[in-house]
Amino acid sequence: MSIFEMEVHPSADIFPMIPKSDLEALAASITENGLIHPLIAHNDVLIDGRNRLAACKIAGVNPSFMDFDLKDIEDDGKTDYHTEDSQIKRFITAVNLDRRDLLKGQKAMAYAMMFPYAINVGRRGNGLAAKPFSNTLLSQARTILAHSFSLARKVINNDDMTIDKAYIIVTQEQKDEAKLSARKVLLEEDHPDLLARTNDGEPFEEVWAVYRVRNEATDAAISGMNASMSSLIYMEMDFSTKVSAVRHANAVIKYAPFFKHEHAEDISSAVKLAKNLAENLTHFVEEYNEKSETNK
Numbered sequence: 001m002s003i004f005e006m007e008v009h010p011s012a013d014i015f016p017m018i019p020k021s022d023l024e025a026l027a028a029s030i031t032e033n034g035l036i037h038p039l040i041a042h043n044d045v046l047i048d049g050r051n052r053l054a055a056c057k058i059a060g061v062n063p064s065f066m067d068f069d070l071k072d073i074e075d076d077g078k079t080d081y082h083t084e085d086s087q088i089k090r091f092i093t094a095v096n097l098d099r100r101d102l103l104k105g106q107k108a109m110a111y112a113m114m115f116p117y118a119i120n121v122g123r124r125g126n127g128l129a130a131k132p133f134s135n136t137l138l139s140q141a142r143t144i145l146a147h148s149f150s151l152a153r154k155v156i157n158n159d160d161m162t163i164d165k166a167y168i169i170v171t172q173e174q175k176d177e178a179k180l181s182a183r184k185v186l187l188e189e190d191h192p193d194l195l196a197r198t199n200d201g202e203p204f205e206e207v208w209a210v211y212r213v214r215n216e217a218t219d220a221a222i223s224g225m226n227a228s229m230s231s232l233i234y235m236e237m238d239f240s241t242k243v244s245a246v247r248h249a250n251a252v253i254k255y256a257p258f259f260k261h262e263h264a265e266d267i268s269s270a271v272k273l274a275k276n277l278a279e280n281l282t283h284f285v286e287e288y289n290e291k292s293e294t295n296k
Helices: 020-033 050-059 084-096 104-114 135-147 149-156 163-190 192-199 204-233 239-258 264-280 282-295
Strands: 039-042 045-048 065-067
Touching: 020 050, 045 050, 045 084, 084 104, 104 135, 104 149, 104 163, 135 149, 135 163, 149 163, 163 192, 163 204, 192 204
Parallel strands: 039 065
Antiparallel strands: 039 045
8 A cells, every 4th residue: 555545543534634725835845845744653544744645745755754652641530641542632633723724613623523522631631732712612513513514524624614604504403403393292292193194204394284274273263162152141142153153163173183182171171162052053053054055
């Protein structure tokens, strides 16, 4: 295998390469002055120097290497800083967070990818210089990363995506997902037949529109029926009001079976009332139905 195709440490590979024009300029400098800063590797894995390696390939120069210097750090039982992987990752972080070609959002996202969770720094600290970005920016980067790795990569690569823009997208998607989840719970409890339709592939928004029609129709029917009953109590129910009461009562009976949980008590009372109303106005029910058939 060619030296220019050597394995790169995953943490080092998180950071984007420098722009092509800068890489060509670096290659020209190496051609003229040689490689000033050797590449750093450990067990044949490149830890630092991807850009210099690529520039050496362009320049036709074989790069020089240094071995990564592992420290003999005592295990304090609280951090993992003594481990080989931790030392390498902290070194990669330190050398790359100083890059002037990266935005703060890119650096914060790269840090989040290497350290996706807040870590216990212990008494000796994290062994790194102060981060060139705020904790708020790091928190946003971790939120974006947890929600969408592809969006996080766009931030890292500055692919028409800043960390601010990505965070707005993620928070909106989280709100939408929470609302959708709440609606699914409502359907599961009160309208399992509608939820089954979404499981069969029917678009959720179309199913939700059916739910709203049911809900609004039932509310309107109960309200109308109650108003009619008030008129009956005060002996003010004329023929048209009785017909309206029957229509509302039938609507309540029609939609009531779809409500299984949230409105169970109210719906049950309304159905009883609707049935009593329909029974007490049998003559008007029949006349109403005859008129409906004639008008069709």
